[in-house]
Amino acid sequence: MSILSICQWLQNESIGTSIRESLWTFPIIETVHLLALAFSVGIIVLVDLRLTGFAMKEQPVTEVFGRLQPMALKGFAINVVSGVLLFWSEPLKCYNSPYFRAKLIMLFVLGVNALLFSAKTYKSVASWDKAAVTPVPARMAGWVSLVFWAGVIIMGRAIAYVSS
Amino acid sequence: MTFFLPFFRWVNTSSLSLEIRASTWQFAVIEMVHLIGLTMLLGSLMVLDLRLFGIGNVRQRAADLARDLRVWLLSGMAIILGSGVLLFFGEPMKLYGSPSFRVKMILLATALIYQFTLFSRATKGKDSSSALHKLAGVVSLVLWFGVGLAGRGIGFL
Numbered sequence: 001m002s003i004l005s006i007c008q009w010l011q012n013e014s015i016g017t018s019i020r021e022s023l024w025t026f027p028i029i030e031t032v033h034l035l036a037l038a039f040s041v042g043i044i045v046l047v048d049l050r051l052t053g054f055a056m057k058e059q060p061v062t063e064v065f066g067r068l069q070p071m072a073l074k075g076f077a078i079n080v081v082s083g084v085l086l087f088w089s090e091p092l093k094c095y096n097s098p099y100f101r102a103k104l105i106m107l108f109v110l111g112v113n114a115l116l117f118s119a120k121t122y123k124s125v126a127s128w129d130k131a132a133v134t135p136v137p138a139r140m141a142g143w144v145s146l147v148f149w150a151g152v153i154i155m156g157r158a159i160a161y162v163s164s
Numbered sequence: 165m166t167f168f169l170p171f172f173r174w175v176n177t178s179s180l181s182l183e184i185r186a187s188t189w190q191f192a193v194i195e196m197v198h199l200i201g202l203t204m205l206l207g208s209l210m211v212l213d214l215r216l217f218g219i220g221n222v223r224q225r226a227a228d229l230a231r232d233l234r235v236w237l238l239s240g241m242a243i244i245l246g247s248g249v250l251l252f253f254g255e256p257m258k259l260y261g262s263p264s265f266r267v268k269m270i271l272l273a274t275a276l277i278y279q280f281t282l283f284s285r286a287t288k289g290k291d292s293s294s295a296l297h298k299l300a301g302v303v304s305l306v307l308w309f310g311v312g313l314a315g316r317g318i319g320f321l
Contacts, residue, residue: 039210046236
C-alpha cells in the first residue's frame with residue numbers, strides 16, 4: 001500500500017471528512033495548533049537560547065532544562081495531536097504540498113537532534129552546568145533547533161497557501 | 165468606526181499597500197515573520213507568567229527572570245508589531261470590515277498598556293508568589309492569548 005493510497009483512504013474516512021466539512025471544527029483545531037506554538041516552540045526557543053549562550057546565562061543548564069523541558073513537551077503534545085487532526089482533515093492536500101514534506105523532514109531532523117543531544121551531549125552536563133558558554137556540541141544542538149523550528153513554522157504557514 | 169475610515173482609505177492608496185498587494189509572495193512572507201514573532205513573544209510571556217503563578221523556574225526570583233527574558237520578549241514584540249503593521253498595509257479595507265480585527269486592536273492596546281504599567285510594576289516586587297503576582301500573570305496570558313485568538317479570527321470570520 002503506497003503512502004498516496006493511505007492518504008486517499010484517510011481523505012474519505014469519516015473523522016477527516018467530518019472535520020473538513022464542519023464549519024467550526026477545522027478553525028478551532030487550527031487556532032489551538034497556532035496558539036500552542038507559544039507553549040511548545042516558544043519554550044523550546046528559550047531552552048535553545050540558554051544552550052547557545054543568549055539567555056538566562058546565570059542559571060544552571062539543568063535548572064533551565066528541568067523546569068522548562070516538561071512544559072515544552074506538554075505543549076509539543078498539544079501540537080502533535082492538533083497537527084495529526086489537521087492532517088487527517090486534508091491528507092491529499094498535505095501529500096501534494098512540498099511545504100508539508102519539507103516540514104516533516106525538518107521535524108525529523110529536530111527529533112534526531114534532540115535524541116543525540118539527550119543521549120550524548122547532555123550526559124556530561126555536570127561539567128558545564130554553570131558555564132555561561134556551553135561546549136560546542138551543546139551550542140550546535142541549540143542552533144540546529146532554533147533554525148529548524150523557525151523552518152517548521154515557515155513551512156507550516158506555507159502549507160495553507162498551496163491551492164489543491 | 166467611520167471616524168477611522170479616512171485613515172484606512174489613505175493606507176489603502178499608499179504605495180506600500182499597493183506594492184504588498186501586487187506581490188504574490190510578500191504578504192505570505194510577512195505573515196511567516198509575524199508567526200515567528202508570535203512564538204518569541206508568547207513563548208517568553210508564557211514562561212514569565214507561569215513563573216508568576218509559581219510554575220516552572222521557581223528557584224529564580226520573578227524579577228530576575230523578567231530581566232533575563234526582557235530582551236527576548238521585547239524583540240518578539242518588535243517583530244510581531246512591525247510585521248503586523250505591514251500585514252495591515254496588505255489588506256486595510258478587509259480589516260476595516262472585520263469585527264475580529266477591531267476586537268484584536270482593542271485587546272492589543274489594552275495588553276500593551278497593561279504590560280508596560282501594572283505588569284512591569286508587579287514583576288519588580290520582591291515577594292514572588294503573592295496573589296498579586298498570580299493575578300498579574302493570568303491577566304497577561306488572557307490578554308495576549310486573546311490578541312492571538314482574535315488575530316486568527318481575522319482569517320476565518
